[in-house]
Amino acid sequence: MRAVEVVRPGPLTTVQDGGRVGVAALGVPRAGALDPGALRLVNRLVGNAPDAAVLEATLGGVALRALEPVLVAVLGAPAPVLVDGRAVAWGAPVRVPTGAVLAVGAPTSGLRCYLSVAGGFAVPPVLGSRSTDLLAGLGPAPLAAGQLLPVGPPTGPPCWIDPLPLPAPPRELLLRLDLGPRADWFGPGALRTLDSGRWTVSPASNRVGLRLTGPLLERLPDRGELPSEGMVLGAVQVPPDGLPVVFLADHPTTGGYPVLGVVPAGDLASAAQAAPGTPVRFTRSMR
């Protein structure tokens, strides 16, 4: 079995693919890469299927030793990429010879780096996915130093392109919001706050949700308790403390706090790359 060795795991590095599909009714979260665009492109660079398993390195910091020659690529949050200490391209396929160490530094902007290897990381799938689910504890544990990660056989030709341009760091996160299903649990005051309020990304954010600090979204007082109901990706749940949480890939399948609105999937990659302290606004979508 082909494999790479984990030299340094970084602050939090997990295996992620397209996630678990069709098992929400069993209480199994979807998991999967928080930045699906980066997942697809970083796989394409090394000739993999778009949803092959990659590493999602929160705050970068991961280092791997090649036990035989491998082809890798790094995307997502821009970060220095080094092979045996020499800078190589971000956003392009990179050959790592036997024994060499590939290291990803700390991102210069954004939060989560994606590292693909030709053939994909071939950890055993659980319920149809190789993703680590930090809420339900499914899939492989976060990476640990000394661990061997199996690598599958390469499946397609790599994409030898000029390195991709580095994205500019986002100054502010602007999230569209489709109101509902429980917007009627909130009064006109809360909707005014939604339109005019400025939040910031809380350091308590994780793969379960983007937690925000800022103005409180108050529920109507006479609504009582909401029976648990199914939750979607991007749901903006408002717990009793009034601080909204935007659900990301490891979100629970059901929840008992009202969902004021849902952020469209296309805006969630930037939410997943927003570092703590990033300013956040919502804009009600007009569809």
Place this chain on the structure above:
Amino acid sequence: MSVRIMAAGRSALLLEVDSDAEVASLHQELISRQADGRLPGAVEIVPAARTVLLDGLARPELVAAQFEGWRPQTSAPPEGPVVTVPTRYDGEDLAEVAALWGVSAAEAVRIHTGAEYRVAFCGFAPGFAYLTGLPERYAVPRRATPRTQVPAGSVALAGGYTGVYPGASPGGWQLLGRTSLPVWDLGRDPAALLQPGTRVRFVEQP
């Protein structure tokens, strides 16, 4: 009452009805329409207490139109496989639950094993099933302080629901006893023994 239909983002609908029995009827209807190819794109059908979520829909507005004026049918007899859960009724909260019901512990066990249950929905953890079937008058509150560790296989009550803890976890439900039946096993297909719609009976194991 007819079903209430709410959008949950651009590819999901939340359908709401008034009772457990109506959720069961709606869930069966959705499973059967999915099998007939009438819910294009639907990748998740997630029942809950008063709702069923349909996620991944290609054209939610067309599915919403299908259900306008639809009424749940609650007189149909329950269908689905029956799973028997052998349970040792020695839980730490059995005496407290019996006291809340105003009966002896032995009578509480008779009440719990006398009901026929149905998995209304799963949530909280993979394979954690919320079972309905216990008469409403036996509903009990959650514990004021949740336990930091509840053993796997614990059979427990909260509100009107019975649950079986699939693995060891923190939990606030009232513990009636334990089963050695693995309700969640990733080495088995299906991993979840108790899926929405499954009928369940508890039998006392001495």
